[in-house]
Amino acid sequence: MQLKIQGVVQGVGFRPFVYNLAQKCNLHGWVKNETDGVMIEVEGSSENLENFYHQIKNSRPKLSKIDNIDKKYVSLRNYKNFTINPSQFNNKRTAIVPPDAAVCPHCIEEIIFPDDRHYLYPFTNCTFCGPRFTIIRDIPYDRDKTTMGSFIPCKACEEEYNLASDRRFHAQPVACPQCGPNVEIIDRQGDKVEESNNWLEFFWINIEAGNIFAIKGIGGYHLACKMDQDVIGNLRKRKKRPFKPFALMCRDLEAVKKYCQISKHEADLLSLTAAPVVLLTVKDQSVIPVAVNPYLNTLGVILPYSPLHYLLLQGPFDVMVMTSANPTDLPILKDNLEALECLKNIADYFIVHNRDIYQRCDDSVVRSACNRVQYHRRSRGFVPDPVRLGFSAEKAVIGMGGEMKNTFCIIKDSMAYLSQHLGEMETVESYNFFMDSLAHFIKLHDLQPRVVGYDLHPDYHISEIAQKIPAEKKYTVQHHHAHFASCLADNGCQDRALGAILDGTGYGLDEAIWGFEIISGDFLSFEREYYQTYTSLPGGEFGIKNPWAMALSYLYQSCGNAGLQVGRDILGPLYDKEITILIKELIKQTSSVPTSSCGRLFDSVAALLGICYENTYEGQAAIELSEMLIKEDLFAVPEPYPYHIYDNQINFYPVFPAIVKDLKSNCSKIKIARKFHDTVIMAVVESIKRSSLKTGLKTVALSGGAWHNDYLLSRTEHLLQKEQLKVLLPQNVPPGDGGLSLGQAAVAYHKWKSEANF
Ligand code: ZN
Ligand code: ZN
Ligand code: FE
Numbered sequence: 001m002q003l004k005i006q007g008v009v010q011g012v013g014f015r016p017f018v019y020n021l022a023q024k025c026n027l028h029g030w031v032k033n034e035t036d037g038v039m040i041e042v043e044g045s046s047e048n049l050e051n052f053y054h055q056i057k058n059s060r061p062k063l064s065k066i067d068n069i070d071k072k073y074v075s076l077r078n079y080k081n082f083t084i085n086p087s088q089f090n091n092k093r094t095a096i097v098p099p100d101a102a103v104c105p106h107c108i109e110e111i112i113f114p115d116d117r118h119y120l121y122p123f124t125n126c127t128f129c130g131p132r133f134t135i136i137r138d139i140p141y142d143r144d145k146t147t148m149g150s151f152i153p154c155k156a157c158e159e160e161y162n163l164a165s166d167r168r169f170h171a172q173p174v175a176c177p178q179c180g181p182n183v184e185i186i187d188r189q190g191d192k193v194e195e196s197n198n199w200l201e202f203f204w205i206n207i208e209a210g211n212i213f214a215i216k217g218i219g220g221y222h223l224a225c226k227m228d229q230d231v232i233g234n235l236r237k238r239k240k241r242p243f244k245p246f247a248l249m250c251r252d253l254e255a256v257k258k259y260c261q262i263s264k265h266e267a268d269l270l271s272l273t274a275a276p277v278v279l280l281t282v283k284d285q286s287v288i289p290v291a292v293n294p295y296l297n298t299l300g301v302i303l304p305y306s307p308l309h310y311l312l313l314q315g316p317f318d319v320m321v322m323t324s325a326n327p328t329d330l331p332i333l334k335d336n337l338e339a340l341e342c343l344k345n346i347a348d349y350f351i352v353h354n355r356d357i358y359q360r361c362d363d364s365v366v367r368s369a370c371n372r373v374q375y376h377r378r379s380r381g382f383v384p385d386p387v388r389l390g391f392s393a394e395k396a397v398i399g400m401g402g403e404m405k406n407t408f409c410i411i412k413d414s415m416a417y418l419s420q421h422l423g424e425m426e427t428v429e430s431y432n433f434f435m436d437s438l439a440h441f442i443k444l445h446d447l448q449p450r451v452v453g454y455d456l457h458p459d460y461h462i463s464e465i466a467q468k469i470p471a472e473k474k475y476t477v478q479h480h481h482a483h484f485a486s487c488l489a490d491n492g493c494q495d496r497a498l499g500a501i502l503d504g505t506g507y508g509l510d511e512a513i514w515g516f517e518i519i520s521g522d523f524l525s526f527e528r529e530y531y532q533t534y535t536s537l538p539g540g541e542f543g544i545k546n547p548w549a550m551a552l553s554y555l556y557q558s559c560g561n562a563g564l565q566v567g568r569d570i571l572g573p574l575y576d577k578e579i580t581i582l583i584k585e586l587i588k589q590t591s592s593v594p595t596s597s598c599g600r601l602f603d604s605v606a607a608l609l610g611i612c613y614e615n616t617y618e619g620q621a622a623i624e625l626s627e628m629l630i631k632e633d634l635f636a637v638p639e640p641y642p643y644h645i646y647d648n649q650i651n652f653y654p655v656f657p658a659i660v661k662d663l664k665s666n667c668s669k670i671k672i673a674r675k676f677h678d679t680v681i682m683a684v685v686e687s688i689k690r691s692s693l694k695t696g697l698k699t700v701a702l703s704g705g706a707w708h709n710d711y712l713l714s715r716t717e718h719l720l721q722k723e724q725l726k727v728l729l730p731q732n733v734p735p736g737d738g739g740l741s742l743g744q745a746a747v748a749y750h751k752w753k754s755e756a757n758f
Contacts, residue, residue, distance in 0.1 A: 001049050002074045003056065006037040007067035008385060011098045011141040013127025014038055015084050016169035017061050023164075025052040028079035033087040033140045043079055062128060063101055063273060065385070084164070087140045097136055097444050099381050100218050100361070102275035102305035104129035106167060111307050112314070117156060120200070122308035123180050123355060127171040129273070131306075133384055133420075134219045134359050135173060139444055143172040147356040154179035181355035183308070188344045199351065204315035206349060212238070214325055214339055214347035218306050219361030219380045219420075220332035221325035221339045223347060224249075232291035232321055238346040244617035245293035246323045247277045247300035247363070249309060255318035256301055259283055265368045274381025275305035276364035281630055292321065295612070295624045300365060305381075308351075324362055329424040331433040334360045359440060360433065361420045370714055375734040377405070379421040384444065386415035387732045387742065390492025395752065398438075398449035398469065399482070399744030402737035403460045404618065406430075408438060409741035410447045411749060416489065416742050417445055418733065425461045434465060453477045453748025455740075457507035473755075475748040479506025479740070480517045480704065481526045486743030487701035487735070488523065491728045496522045498529070498697050500684050500716070503704030503736075504599035504619070505544065513537055515597030515704070516650065518687045520695050523750035529691040532601065533651040534594035538582055543592070547603035547621040548575055548613040549582055554604045555660075556586045558653035566660050574613060598680075598706045601652060602626075605676050608659055609669050619705065628673040629711040634718070638678035645690070650683045677711050685719045692725060701728040703743075705736030 005014075010033050018031040018040055027044035042052060053071065060066060107126055110118040118124040125131070135147045143149055153161060157176050160168035168174050175181060185193040185202055195202040207213065210231045213224045223239070225231045227248065236242060250256045253267055260280035262270075269278045277300040282288055285297065293299050302322065304310040313320070325343055326332045333339045334357040340350060361383065365376040375382075389411065396412040406422040419437050423430055442448055452474040454466035466474060477485075483506075484499035501517045508514035516532035536553050537543040543550050548571050555563035564583055572579055585591055599622055606612045606621035611628070615621055642654040655676065662672050688700055700720055707713050707729070717727045733739030 001042050001053070002072040003040040003042075003053070004037060004070040004072075005040070005056070005066060005068070008063065008065040008096045008098050009038045010096075010139070011132050011136075011172060012063035013061040013167075013169075013171070014064050016127060016164060016166075018056070019082060019084055019164045019169070021052060021055055022082040025049075025055075027052055028082050030079070030083045030085045032085035035088075035140055041074065041077075042082070043076055063098055065096075067388075084170070087142055096386065097139060097141065097384050098132045099274060099383055099385050100131050100133050101129045101273040101381070102303070103307045103310055107307060108310060111311065117176050117178070120311060121175075121177050121180070122183055122306070122311055123173075123175045123353070124307045125171065125173050125175070126167045127169065128167065130171070130173050131218050134357050134361050134380070135355070136444075137358055141172060146172055147358050148173045148175065151175060151180055181353050183351060183353045186340070186350045186352055188348065190340050193349065200311055200315065203312060203351065207320065208316065210234070211348040212346065213349050213351060214343045215308070215312070215351045216336070216339070216353055216357075217309065218357070219359070219363070220334045220357060221343070222322050223325045223343070224312075225321050226317065227289060227292065227319050227321055229289035229291050232289055235321070235346070236291060240328065242616050243294045243620060245296055245300065246321045247302055248292065248319050249302050249304060249313065249322035251313040251318035252303065256280070256303075259287060259319065260299060260301060263368060263371075265371045269366055269368055269373060270301065270303050272381065274364060275303055276366045276381060277302045279365065279367040279376065295627075297627050297630050302363060326423070330427060330429045331423055332360050332362050359420065359437065362423075367708075369710060372729070372731075374708070375730070375732070375738065376708065376736070377421050377738055378407070378418060378733060383420045384417055384441065386417045387490060389414045389416055389489055389746075390494055393749045395451055395749070396447040396449045397451040397453065397745045397749040397752065399477075399741035399746070399748065400452065400454040400462050400466045400469075401741035401744070402455060402479070403457070403462050405734075405737040406434065406462060407738050407741050408434070409745045410441060410445070410449055411742075411745045412445070412447050416745065417441060417447065418742060421738065425465070431461070431465060451475070451748050451752045453482075453744035455479055455482070455507065455744070456509070473752050475751050477744045477747045478509055478526075479503070480514055480519065481521070481747060482740050482743035483703040483735070484519060484521065484526060484701055484743065485523050485746045486733060486739045487703040487728055487730050489742055489746040490730050490732050490739070491701075493699065493701070493728060494522075495699065496520065496695075496697055497699040497701055497728070498688055498691050498695070499526075499701040499703060500688055501704040502598040502684070502706035502712075504597060504706075508596075513593055513595040513597055515595065515599055516601065517596065518650075518684070518691055520691055520697060523746050524754055528648065529694070530645065530648050530650050530687040532596040532598065533649045533653065534596055535600070536586060536589065536592035537595040537597070537600060538585060538592045540591075540593055543600065545615050546613070547607035547615060549578075550600045551604040551607035552579065552582055553586060553592075554601075554653070554656050556583075558656040563656065570608065571613075598704070601680070602706070605655075605659065605673070608656070608663070609672060611669070622706070622709070625673055626677075626709040626711060628670050629677060632670070632674055632711060634711070634714050638682055638715070639675050640679040640682040641675055643679055643683050645683065645687055650687055652679065652683070655679055677715075681712060681715045681719065684716055685723070688720060688725065689723055692723075698724070699726045699728060703730060703735050703739075707735040
C-alpha cells in the first residue's frame with residue numbers, strides 16, 4: 001500500500017510517528033519526506049494495513065494537519081523491515097512549513113530537572129515543540145536548511161536524533177548545552193557582561209532593580225521589565241509610547257488568574273501551541289499599575305512559549321511586562337546588531353543568543369468573543385499554516401494587504417497563505433520586510449503570483465509596491481469590498497450576500513473616505529445599499545489623529561453654528577487656539593475630505609464624552625469608548641438615540657445634540673456610551689433588514705475593524721439572528737486590516753477568472 005500525505009506533515013514528528021506505528025502494526029516498508037508531503041509504502045496483512053491507515057488519520061501528532069491522503073495499492077516488493085528513507089526533492093513544492101510551537105511539557109520537565117543534560121538549557125526542543133517557520137530557510141525541512149545548520153550535534157543529541165522511538169527522532173533543531181546555541185548578556189555598549197555565565201540570576205536581580213531588558217525570542221526581540229508603575233513609566237518615556245497598552249507575560253495559568261478574569265475558552269487560547277497574546281479583562285485594576293494599560297479594563301496576556309521565557313519566569317516574580325521591540329512603525333527587530341543599534345537608548349541590558357532568526361514574526365493577538373476565537377493579529381504560531389478556501393484557484397493570486405497592519409495573502413488551489421504581520425507600510429524597512437517575506441513564501445510554496453489585487457488608494461505605499469510585482473494582470477480592489485470578500489472567503493461562502501462593513505479608513509469609489517458601508521454583492525462586484533451620511537474629515541490625517549476635531553466637525557454638521565458654540569464650550573479649555581483655526585476651515589470647507597468612517601464616528605463620541613481627545617495609537621478613542629461597556633448587560637432593551645435612514649443614507653447627526661443634552665443633564669458617561677452603541681447597532685440592523693427585503697439575500701457578513709468591539713458585535717449578531725438572517729464572521733483572519741489581503745486575493749482571482757471566460 002502506498003500513501004501520499006499532504007498537509008502540515010514535516011517538522012512535526014510525523015515520520016517517527018509513522019515509523020513507530022509501522023512497528024506496532026507489524027508492517028514493512030519505508031517513509032520519506034518529499035517536497036510536497038510525506039510518502040509511505042507499507043506491506044503486511046490486510047487487517048494490519050487497515051489498522052495502520054486508520055491510525056494515521058486518527059492518532060497523528062498534535063502539531064500535524066492532514067489535508068489529503070492518496071491511497072494506492074502497488075505490487076509487493078517484500079521489504080524486510082521498516083526504514084526512514086532520505087528526503088527527496090521533486091519539482092512540485094507544496095509541503096506546508098509548520099508554524100512555531102510553544103515549548104512542550106516534556107521539554108519543560110527536562111530543563112527543570114537538575115540531572116538532565118538539558119537542565120536550564122534555553123534552546124531545548126523536540127518534534128512536538130520549538131521554532132519552525134522562523135528558522136527555516138528552505139524546504140524540505142532538514143537541519144541544514146534552517147538557521148541551526150551551523151551547529152553540529154554532539155554525540156548524545158545525534159543519538160536521540162537517530163533513535164526512531166525517541167521524542168527527538170529527526171527533530172531538526174535539537175540542541176543541548178554541549179552543542180547548541182548559547183545565551184549571553186551584553187550591555188548598551190555591546191560588551192559582554194561578566195556575569196553571563198549566571199545569566200538567570202543576573203536577570204532577576206537587575207529586573208528587580210528596575211532595569212529594562214531587550215530579549216531575543218523566537219520571532220524577534222522583546223522589551224521586558226518589572227510590573228511597576230515607575231519602571232513602566234520609564235519604559236514608556238524611552239520608547240515614546242505614552243498610552244498603547246503593554247502585554248504581560250505570566251508564569252502560568254495560576255498567575256494569569258491572579259490578575260485577570262479567565263474563562264475555560266480563554267485558558268485554552270492561552271495554552272495553544274501557537275501561544276498567542278490573549279486579550280483578557282482585568283480582575284482588579286488596583287493590582288495592575290495604570291501604566292500597563294492606561295484607561296482600559298482589558299489587558300494582553302501571554303504565557304512563556306520558549307524555554308528561555310520559561311526560565312526567566314521561574315525567578316522571584318510570576319509576571320513581567322513583555323512587549324515587541326520595534327521602533328515606532330518599524331518591523332520587529334531580529335538581529336543582534338540591529339537590536340543593539342536601535343535599542344541602546346531604551347534597554348539597559350540585552351539577552352542575546354547565536355541562533356539566528358530567519359523570518360521576523362511578531363506575537364499573535366487573539367480574543368475570545370462569545371467563546372469563539374477572534375484574531376486581532378494572526379502571526380507567530382499560526383503562520384504559515386494556510387486558510388482553507390471554498391473555491392480552488394488555478395492560478396496563484398496575491399492580495400497585497402492594507403497600508404496598516406499589513407499582511408499579504410497568496411491563494412493557490414484551495415489554500416490561502418497569509419504572511420506574518422508586516423505592520424505599517426510607510427518605511428524602507430517595512431518595504432524590505434514585505435519583499436523579504438514575499439520571496440520566502442514564493443520559495444516555500446512554489447507560488448509565483450500571476451495576478452495581483454491591491455487597494456484602490458492612489459497614494460498608499462502598498463499600491464506602489466504592487467506596481468513592482470511582476471504579473472499578468474493587476475486589479476484594484478475597493479477597501480471595504482476586500483473586507484467583505486475576506487469574510488466570505490474565510491467562511492467558504494460563494495453566494496451573493498449582504499455585508500455590514502464597519503471600519504476606520506478606506507478609499508471609496510467616489511474618492512471620499514468610506515468606513516460605514518452596508519453592501520450587497522459577491523467576490524466580483526458590490527453595490528452600496530446604505531452608507532453613513534458624509535461628514536467632513538478635517539485635514540485628512542489630522543482628523544484621524546484628533547478625535548476632538550472630528551467631534552467639532554460632527555457638531556457643526558449636525559447643529560450648525562449652535563454646534564460650534566457647544567464645541568467651544570466643551571473643547572475650548574483644551575484646544576482654544578486650534579479650535580478657532582478649525583472652525584474657519586470647517587465653515588469654508590477647506591482642506592477637508594468627506595467621510596462615512598465608523599471609526600471617526602466613535603472617535604467623535606469619545607471626544608465629546610471627554611474619554612479621549614487624541615489618538616496616540618490606532619483605534620485608541622474607539623477602544624477606550626467601547627471598554628466602558630465591558631460589564632454592560634448584552635440583553636437589556638436597547639435605548640438608541642434618534643437617527644435617520646433615508647435614500648441610501650444612515651444619518652447619525654441627531655445623535656450629537658441628544659448626547660449634548662444628556663451630558664447637560666448629568667447622565668452617566670457609561671449610559672451615554674451604551675445608548676450610542678445601541679444607536680449604531682439599531683441602524684445597522686434596520687438597514688440590513690431593508691437591504692434584505694430589497695435583494696432577497698439572507699446572509700450577512702460582518703467585517704471591518706470596528707467589529708473588534710465586543711458589545712457591538714454580540715448585540716448586532718444576536719439581533720440579526722432574531723431576524724432569521726445568517727451571520728458570517730471572520731474566523732481564521734482578523735476582521736480588521738490584517739485580514740484584508742485575503743479579500744483582495746479572492747476578488748482579484750474572481751475578476752481574472754470572469755475575464756478569462758472559463
Ligand atoms: Zn518538546
Ligand atoms: Zn547536544
Ligand atoms: Fe479597513
